Amino acid sequence: MSQGRPDQHRAAPAALTGRIASGPSLLLHEEVLEPQFAREARHLAPWYVAIEKVLALEYVRMDLLSAEQARTVGRLLDTAEKGIVADPDANMSDIAFAIERHVEAGLDAPLPAWHVDRSRNDLQSCAQLAFSRDSLIGTAEQLLDFCDAVLAPAGGLRHAPMPGHTHFQAAQIMTPGFYLAAVAGEVLHTVRRLLATYDGIDNCPLGSGAMVGQDLPWDRERMARLLGFRTAQPHALTGVAARNWTAEITAELSLFGTVASRFVTDLMTWGSSEYGFIDLPDELSGISSAMPQKKNFPVLERIRGRTAHLNGCHVDVLLGQRNTPYTNLVEVSKEAGAPLYAAFDHSRSLLRLFTAVVQHLTFREDRMRAACEREYLGGFSLANRLTLDENVPWRQAQVLAGRYITAALEAGRAPRDTDADLLRIAAAELGHRLEDPERILAESFDVGRSLEKRTSGSVHPDAVAVLLTDHATERARLVGECRTRRETTAGALAQANRELGIG
Missing domain, CATH: 1.20.200.10 (Fumarase/aspartase (Central domain))
Known part of the structure; x- marks a missing residue:
């Protein structure tokens, strides 16, 4: 690929403006304009065509194009997507200019008012x-x-x-x-x-x-x-x-x-x-x-x-x-x-x-x-049940549940292998006597029951x-x-x- 010099350009200038006398350099074409053209041809070309059609209808409404002239422009626009390429000489490697040139090339005679009062x-x-x-x-x-x-x-x-x-x-x-x-x-x-x-x-x-x-x-x-x-x-x-x-x-x-x-x-x-x-x-x-x-x-x-x-x-x-x-x-x-x-x-x-x-x-x-059966995932439920069923104050219930789980882990017990005696001992150390520790433990660490939450948006099936x-x-x-x-x-x-x- 040619790298181009900043002042290097194709021989024929693009006749799209009187302000500058040449089209873009090969450097600008290769590094900026051609990739931009390719991106817009892929994503924007159908929309450029649709917009040009709507603009043609406005020219008809303003009596600047006849209905037949606008129809001709519309038909030429329908072939534009497949007929435009980035060309530094012909269209300054600009997709809007390329569509304009494509339509002009297909006209039998120029339409002077087409594209009047327009900006890119x-x-x-x-x-x-x-x-x-x-x-x-x-x-x-x-x-x-x-x-x-x-x-x-x-x-x-x-x-x-x-x-x-x-x-x-x-x-x-x-x-x-x-x-x-x-x-x-x-x-x-x-x-x-x-x-x-x-x-x-x-x-x-x-x-x-x-x-x-x-x-x-x-x-x-x-x-x-x-x-x-x-x-x-x-x-x-x-x-x-x-x-x-x-x-x-x-x-x-x-x-x-x-x-x-x-x-x-x-x-x-x-x-x-x-x-x-x-x-x-x-x-x-x-x-x-x-x-x-x-x-x-x-x-x-x-x-x-x-x-x-x-x-x-x-x-x-x-x-x-x-x-x-x-x-x-x-x-x-x-x-x-x-x-x-x-x-x-x-x-x-x-x-x-x-x-x-x-x-x-x-x-x-x-x-x-x-x-689920390996982990003590019912600890939160155990604390709740100690409070609600055994009247243990909430923060002490948290401490009691934690002490039971620690003791059970040290004893090598899995969650489903509950030990009511461990819970009784931990409760006594905190000054509490439990009425039904066997049931509380069984319900707290039952994997299936763990899904039985009562709030909306919960894990309950x-x-x-x-x-x-x-x-x-x-x-x-x-x-x-x-x-x-x-x-x-x-x-x-x-x-x-x-x-x-x-x-």
């Missing part, structure tokens, strides 16, 4: 925002598919005891169904926030011009509706300068990446040889090249690693914008905006992998129950069933919300085509 500033801002709205819905839909995969096995795992941990120590008994209900709840929360972000940025910047509005009487509300936006951005400068919306999007994706990393960390722990609570099929597993006894789960490491990219993209967006003037800038719109495309790509990949993992995940109930039903209902509602927004945009774009006469 609001054009690119509108294309970026339209792409981002569409990608937000796509991400929300993927999250809802992931939520469906999480909910599918949860109901059948409401009764399967497993240790829950606090501070990296076994703490109380929960179930995979209870845990998965928490995962689903976090996913639905993220979807609600994404849709709120969508609605908060649903203002079309088209018609803002370069920064202060336009000379011609463009119908900005009509243009907004034909592109599927709720309304026009009310302030022209905000239309081309504001990029907080990119940070809002990456913030939400970053937050989801952080909570997803915590879920994956639990799976990595549960999949270790020390725990063995979960398993994945061979096609989602890996091996060690040196240790044949190992079955690894590198897909979990991949997922957790990709959650970090979402955090990085958000920070990049913030740093790219801070301390810049509040106006249209390449630094803000293109350089600081580039991580947004990467954030959507990382989210898409992460969710595909995570969904596949959840769909093929197996919980080993025998290993989980055995771990019935409470988990309520949560899962609520989550399924909310998921269905959010599926409808996504569909409505997507259909609104699709319907608007179809209407623009019909008005052009090419639908």
